Amino acid sequence: METITDILNIQEIRADFPILDQEINGKKLVYFDNAATTQKPTPVINAIAHYYNFDNANIHRGIHTLAERATRDFEASRTAIRDFLGASSTEEIIFTSGTTQGINLVASTYGRKFINAGDEIIISGMEHHSNIVPWQMLCEEKGIVLKVIPVSDEGELDLEAFEKLLSEKVKLVSFNHVSNSLGTINPVKTIVDLAHKFGAKVLVDGAQATSHINIDVQALDVDFYVFSAHKLYGPTGMGVLYGKKDILNAMPPYMGGGEMIKEVTFEKTTYNELPYKFEAGTPNIADVVALKTALEYTDKLGRENIAAHENMLLNYATDQLREIEGLRIIGNAKNKISVLSFVIDGIHHQDIGVLLDNQGIAVRTGHHCTQPLMQRFNILGTSRASFAVYNTTEEIDRLVAGLHKTIKMLK
Amino acid sequence: MIMTINETQDEIIEEFELFDDWADKYEYIIDLGKKLEGMPEEQKTEDNIIKGCQSRVWLNARKENEKLVFEADSEAIIVKGLVHMLIRVLSGHTPQEIYDADLYFIDKIGMSQHLAQTRSNGLASMVKQMKIYALAYQ
Numbered sequence A: 001m002e003t004i005t006d007i008l009n010i011q012e013i014r015a016d017f018p019i020l021d022q023e024i025n026g027k028k029l030v031y032f033d034n035a036a037t038t039q040k041p042t043p044v045i046n047a048i049a050h051y052y053n054f055d056n057a058n059i060h061r062g063i064h065t066l067a068e069r070a071t072r073d074f075e076a077s078r079t080a081i082r083d084f085l086g087a088s089s090t091e092e093i094i095f096t097s098g099t100t101q102g103i104n105l106v107a108s109t110y111g112r113k114f115i116n117a118g119d120e121i122i123i124s125g126m127e128h129h130s131n132i133v134p135w136q137m138l139c140e141e142k143g144i145v146l147k148v149i150p151v152s153d154e155g156e157l158d159l160e161a162f163e164k165l166l167s168e169k170v171k172l173v174s175f176n177h178v179s180n181s182l183g184t185i186n187p188v189k190t191i192v193d194l195a196h197k198f199g200a201k202v203l204v205d206g207a208q209a210t211s212h213i214n215i216d217v218q219a220l221d222v223d224f225y226v227f228s229a230h231k232l233y234g235p236t237g238m239g240v241l242y243g244k245k246d247i248l249n250a251m252p253p254y255m256g257g258g259e260m261i262k263e264v265t266f267e268k269t270t271y272n273e274l275p276y277k278f279e280a281g282t283p284n285i286a287d288v289v290a291l292k293t294a295l296e297y298t299d300k301l302g303r304e305n306i307a308a309h310e311n312m313l314l315n316y317a318t319d320q321l322r323e324i325e326g327l328r329i330i331g332n333a334k335n336k337i338s339v340l341s342f343v344i345d346g347i348h349h350q351d352i353g354v355l356l357d358n359q360g361i362a363v364r365t366g367h368h369c370t371q372p373l374m375q376r377f378n379i380l381g382t383s384r385a386s387f388a389v390y391n392t393t394e395e396i397d398r399l400v401a402g403l404h405k406t407i408k409m410l411k
Numbered sequence B: 001m002i003m004t005i006n007e008t009q010d011e012i013i014e015e016f017e018l019f020d021d022w023a024d025k026y027e028y029i030i031d032l033g034k035k036l037e038g039m040p041e042e043q044k045t046e047d048n049i050i051k052g053c054q055s056r057v058w059l060n061a062r063k064e065n066e067k068l069v070f071e072a073d074s075e076a077i078i079v080k081g082l083v084h085m086l087i088r089v090l091s092g093h094t095p096q097e098i099y100d101a102d103l104y105f106i107d108k109i110g111m112s113q114h115l116a117q118t119r120s121n122g123l124a125s126m127v128k129q130m131k132i133y134a135l136a137y138q
């Protein structure tokens, strides 16, 4: 099998991820559940330990040296993320607990204030529940209508149908940059331009995109962009909401509390400036600091190099899995990241998951928090292998052999 | 003479002692799954679904001469094999016996990892549901 030679030294990279070097059920671990969360490299783990060992203090307002240092590192991370996203200002970078909170923040603030009864919100048929339920809750509360962009058999968004859904009534379009179940890369700029023609704002769920694709929020002209650090070699429970400054300024605060205020009296409270207006309470300082380290790590490897390696893995795996009798790949978009979802005739995905786990291979099975998408394909769920920079073709060979054994045992 | 719950458990433990690798064990469970009769479609109702499983598992119980008889089905074959073993151990005993049963065989045959709450095949949920039936029929 001929593959493009890698610029990256994968064995060296693997050494940065201590968790990979272990046995599961007596076999060397093959970790193919990267779309759920990626593993963390030693520099990221060390950054968290370093923060608590040397720099921990509550940020802002502190006069002493530690508070100064913690604040500096915290804000340095904001600057790094501004550059990572191509945002114009650090005021546009809001720290959250993850993608889910970012979407809920926008629904609760922008949504409550600017979207009203009779207005419409458009989402897509391949959304994660976290980009469905907050909008449903808002729609129910305010009498807003929710519309859905259909998904083709290949797993791509039907843009013609999308255009037909658009009208002056549409106030917001929210969809994922990359589908976690199918791997599809959606044409963000095309959708944004169409939506903007009708004056609708656009939120893009970048949870699955940031570790594979270069993001430039200004070039894409998105109004909101959200992602989670943990899918990008960073810590869990931490994420980012990007929003255009004028929109964020017009939005009411999300949570009330410390940090987000300018002045509090019992009669009236004035709110802090961006981005602090949306950051009530003591944030997840250590993990914010460590996200910067994760970005430096992927930058050092080269984001194009990572994408090239993952693409090679995707093609290698796709070719091999297609050879397996009765196996059907769900999600055959022309533009895909390294996510491979599949079903096998007559076999429940849970059985595949259990038997692969016994062979040391970690894949995700189920509906992947996209039940409506599963209904669209008339399936209960899939088995999903998703690849990251540290995965190898040898591991894919293990998966293929594992699947053959699994099928033989179940038939 | 029907066996006691513990006699059946010991019998299963003995059967599993013959297997020395994971694949043999699972092939046996898969085989048990295939052999479980299952339930007619009309009985696979929402009420009978056990929550907490990644696959749908249906469980039903009825009382016959003071004994509880279980029926179960699942879309996933390994789950079906596991539930088949539970039925073999518990079905045909009194609600009190079932309620009091200490299911040590699961650990002894090396399947206790499936009991963890985090395991989405929900063996723990199945056991719990069987005990709830036992309580309800007491």
Ligand SMILES: Cc1ncc(COP(=O)(O)O)c(C=O)c1O
Pocket (backbone or CB within 6 Å): A035, A036, A097, A098, A099, A100, A101, A128, A130, A131, A176, A178, A179, A180, A205, A207, A208, A228, A369
């Ligand atoms: C496309 C997509 N959106 C949103 C989420 C939710 O991310 P989090 O759980 O980190 O908030 C995920 C993660 O599973 C995802 O894949």
